[in-house]
Amino acid sequence: MKMKLATVALSALIAAGPALADLTFPSLSYRTGAYAASGIPFADGYADYFTLLNERDGGIGGVKANVLECETGYNTEKGVECYESTKGQGALVYQPLSTGITYQLIPKATADGIPIHSMGYGRTSAKNGKVFSNVFNYPANYWDGASGAVNYLLEINGGDIKGKKIALVYHNSAYGKEPIRTLEELSKKHGFELSALPVDHPGQEQKSQWLQIRRDKPDYVLMWGWGVMNQVAVQEAANIRFPMENFIGIWWSGSENDVLPAGDAANGYKALTFHNVGTDFPLFDDLKKYVIDAGKAAGAGDQVGTVLYNRGLYAAMLAAEAAKKAQEISGKADITAADMRDGMEALEITEAKMAELGLPNFGPTFSVSCENHGGDALVGVTQWDATSKTWSLISDFKPTDGEVIGALIEEDSSAYATENNIAPRCN
Amino acid sequence: MSDQLIFATEVILNGLMAGVLYALVALGFVLIYKASGIFNYAQGVMALFAAMTLVGIMNGQVPFAHLINAIFGAHITHFGWNVPALLAIILTMGVMVLLAWAVQQFVMRHLVGQEPIILFMATIGLAYFLEGVADLMWGSEIKTLDVGLPQGLNVWIDDTTYGILGYGFFIDNLDIVATVIAALLVAALVAFSQYTKQGRAMRAVADDHQAALSVGISLNFIWVLVWSVAGFVALVAGIMWGTKSGVQFSLSLIALKALPVLMLGGFTSIPGAIVGGLIIGVGEKLFEFAIGPLVGGATENWFAYVLALIFLVFRPQGLFGEKIIERV
Numbered sequence: 001m002k003m004k005l006a007t008v009a010l011s012a013l014i015a016a017g018p019a020l021a022d023l024t025f026p027s028l029s030y031r032t033g034a035y036a037a038s039g040i041p042f043a044d045g046y047a048d049y050f051t052l053l054n055e056r057d058g059g060i061g062g063v064k065a066n067v068l069e070c071e072t073g074y075n076t077e078k079g080v081e082c083y084e085s086t087k088g089q090g091a092l093v094y095q096p097l098s099t100g101i102t103y104q105l106i107p108k109a110t111a112d113g114i115p116i117h118s119m120g121y122g123r124t125s126a127k128n129g130k131v132f133s134n135v136f137n138y139p140a141n142y143w144d145g146a147s148g149a150v151n152y153l154l155e156i157n158g159g160d161i162k163g164k165k166i167a168l169v170y171h172n173s174a175y176g177k178e179p180i181r182t183l184e185e186l187s188k189k190h191g192f193e194l195s196a197l198p199v200d201h202p203g204q205e206q207k208s209q210w211l212q213i214r215r216d217k218p219d220y221v222l223m224w225g226w227g228v229m230n231q232v233a234v235q236e237a238a239n240i241r242f243p244m245e246n247f248i249g250i251w252w253s254g255s256e257n258d259v260l261p262a263g264d265a266a267n268g269y270k271a272l273t274f275h276n277v278g279t280d281f282p283l284f285d286d287l288k289k290y291v292i293d294a295g296k297a298a299g300a301g302d303q304v305g306t307v308l309y310n311r312g313l314y315a316a317m318l319a320a321e322a323a324k325k326a327q328e329i330s331g332k333a334d335i336t337a338a339d340m341r342d343g344m345e346a347l348e349i350t351e352a353k354m355a356e357l358g359l360p361n362f363g364p365t366f367s368v369s370c371e372n373h374g375g376d377a378l379v380g381v382t383q384w385d386a387t388s389k390t391w392s393l394i395s396d397f398k399p400t401d402g403e404v405i406g407a408l409i410e411e412d413s414s415a416y417a418t419e420n421n422i423a424p425r426c427n
Numbered sequence: 428m429s430d431q432l433i434f435a436t437e438v439i440l441n442g443l444m445a446g447v448l449y450a451l452v453a454l455g456f457v458l459i460y461k462a463s464g465i466f467n468y469a470q471g472v473m474a475l476f477a478a479m480t481l482v483g484i485m486n487g488q489v490p491f492a493h494l495i496n497a498i499f500g501a502h503i504t505h506f507g508w509n510v511p512a513l514l515a516i517i518l519t520m521g522v523m524v525l526l527a528w529a530v531q532q533f534v535m536r537h538l539v540g541q542e543p544i545i546l547f548m549a550t551i552g553l554a555y556f557l558e559g560v561a562d563l564m565w566g567s568e569i570k571t572l573d574v575g576l577p578q579g580l581n582v583w584i585d586d587t588t589y590g591i592l593g594y595g596f597f598i599d600n601l602d603i604v605a606t607v608i609a610a611l612l613v614a615a616l617v618a619f620s621q622y623t624k625q626g627r628a629m630r631a632v633a634d635d636h637q638a639a640l641s642v643g644i645s646l647n648f649i650w651v652l653v654w655s656v657a658g659f660v661a662l663v664a665g666i667m668w669g670t671k672s673g674v675q676f677s678l679s680l681i682a683l684k685a686l687p688v689l690m691l692g693g694f695t696s697i698p699g700a701i702v703g704g705l706i707i708g709v710g711e712k713l714f715e716f717a718i719g720p721l722v723g724g725a726t727e728n729w730f731a732y733v734l735a736l737i738f739l740v741f742r743p744q745g746l747f748g749e750k751i752i753e754r755v
Contacts, residue, residue: 034676034677034679035676037568037569037675037676172725196724197724199725200725201728204671204677204681204684205445208715211434211437211438211597228680231569231672231673232671232672235671235672239578239579239597239599241579257568257569260569260673261570261672263571300496
C-alpha cells in the first residue's frame, strides 16, 4: 500500500512539475482579492504570449516555455512565499507585479542570482545597474512617468508651464509618493506650482481632496492611484466638472477598469503609458488563431486588447526576447537564470524587431546595458474615448528628463549601495 | 463671510453627507448586534455581495458562468436580457433573504449559546466565504452600477450659494439622494420595529431572547428576519457606494468606515449610528481641512478613529448605547 501511495505521489509530482528542459517563467499573479480586476488581464496576457510562442514557434529557440503561475492576492507576504516556492523550479525571471513584493525580493533574488523585471513599478533607482545587478525596470519607471507627464504638459503649452498650477493626487503609500521628489525638482526647473494631495488607502472617500482641487483650481491634475482610488478619483473629477483632458494618470491609473464606472463623464481622461493599446497589430491575429480560438487562452479570452492584457503580453514579449538574447550569448537553448540576467542586460528593442514580432509601434525602442537597467525612458500618453470605450495612443513615445531623473537615481542608488555594502560594478 | 469660513461651511455640509453614507453601512452592524449580540464582520462583504448580485441580475449575467463553462466546456456568460433596476432590486432582496436563511440554517443555528467571540469568528469565516462565492458567482471584474441615481454637482445649490456668498457650494446629487434614502430607511426601520408584530418580536428578542422564547417567539425566524433586514441595508449601502466607485471587491472595505461610527454611536442604537456617522463625517472632513495641510494630509482615516476613541473613553457604551451595568 505504502509503495502504491509513493508511486502515485511521485507520478503526481512529475506531472505537476515542469519538464526539466522547459524555460520557466514564474507569474506572480493576483486573480483573487480586491485587485483581481487588474491582476487577471495582466496574468492572461503574460501567459497567452508564451502559449503563442509554444503553439506557433515550438517555444523559444526550440525549448518550450512554461509559465508557473502563483497566486499572491497582491499581498506582499504571499508574493514572497510564491518566490520561495517557485525559485527552485528553474525560474528564469520574476515579474513580481507589485512594488511591495519587488522591494522584498530585491535582496533575495540578487542573492539567488535570479533576475527581476519590475516593469513600470518597483524601486525606481534599480535602473542603476551598477548597484542593482539583478533588477531591471525597463522600458520606463515612475520617475520617467512624472517627467513624461510634465514634458507632455510642456508640449501642449508651447514649452512654457511657468506659473501653471499642477496638483498631484496620490495614493498615500510608498508607491504613490514615488513621483513627488521628481515633480518637486521639475517644478523648480520649469516654474510650475506643485501641490500634493494624499488619499488614504483604499481611496473610496476622496471628497476632501476634490473639494480642495475645486477651491484651488489647478490647471492640471496628475494622479498616482491604484485600485478603487482611480475610479473614485475619475468620478469625483467629473463631479466637480474638472476638465478631463487636463487630468492625467500614471499607467496604473489608466486601464478600462478605471474609467468605465464613470461612464460618459470619463471622456477625455488621459493616462501615461509605455506600450500601445488595442488589438490592431499583426501579432493579435496569430494570438487569435493559435491561442484564443484554439481554446488555449489562460483566462476566458475576454481581456484580449485591454490595457492591462497588453501590458502583460508586452512583459512576456520582453522576457521572451531577453531569453532569446541569453540563448544567443550562452550558445545554448536551455538557459539558466544567470544566462537570462545576461540576456536582459544585453537586450535591445528596435522598431525593426517590434515589426518582425508583429507588434509595430507597440512599445518604445530601447536598449539595456550593464549601467542602465531601465532602458531609454520613453513615455507616451493615451486618452479615453467614452463613446467607443477605447483608449488611444495620442502621442509618440517621447524622451523624459534624463538630467533631473539621472541625478535622483544616482543619489538614491548610492544610498542603497552604502547601506548594503554593494561595490559598484560595470567598471 | 471670510473665504475660509465659506470653505469650512462647504466642508461641513459635505462631511454631513459623507457621514450619512458611513451611517448606512453602520446601520447593518447595529441591526444584527442589537438583535443577536453578534458583531457581524461580514456586513461589508454583504454590501459587496448585494451590489454584485444586483448588477449581475440587471445585466442578465449567468451566475457561476466560469464554473459552468469550466465543468461543461460551455461558453455562456449572459442570458441575453436586461432586467429593469427596480425589479432587479426586488430580486436581489430575494437573494439576500435566501442568504439570511442560509446563514441562520447552516451557521448561526449551530452556534446558539456560544461565546460572542465564537460568533464573531464565525462571521469572519462567513465574510471570506461570501467573498469567494461572490467571485465565483459574478466574476471579479469591476462593474458599472447605474440604477438611475443622479450624480455630480447640484447646480441649484451651486447657483444659489454663488448668488448669496459669491462662491458656489459643491454638493453631490448622489449624496443628497443618499441622505433622503437614509432618512426613509431609518423611518421605515423605526416604524417596522414599533408598529409591526414581527418588529415587536425582534425588539423582544433583542431585550431578552430567553423571555421572548418563553412567550412563543421563534428565535430562528427572528434571526432570519434580522439578517434579511441587515441584507437590505447592505444592499442600499452597496448601491450608494457602488454607484460612486463601480462594484468591485474593495467595496467590502467600506466596513472600515463604519467601525468608528459604531464606536461613537454605540452598537445597539439606530439613532446612534446616524448621529455617529454625522459626527465622524464632519469631524474627519473638518480636521482634514483645517489641520491636514499642516501635517501632510490624509488624516481622515486615522482621525475618525481618534475621534471615536475620545468618545469611547468618556462613554464606553457609545453616545446612544445602553448603559453597561454589572451587578454583583
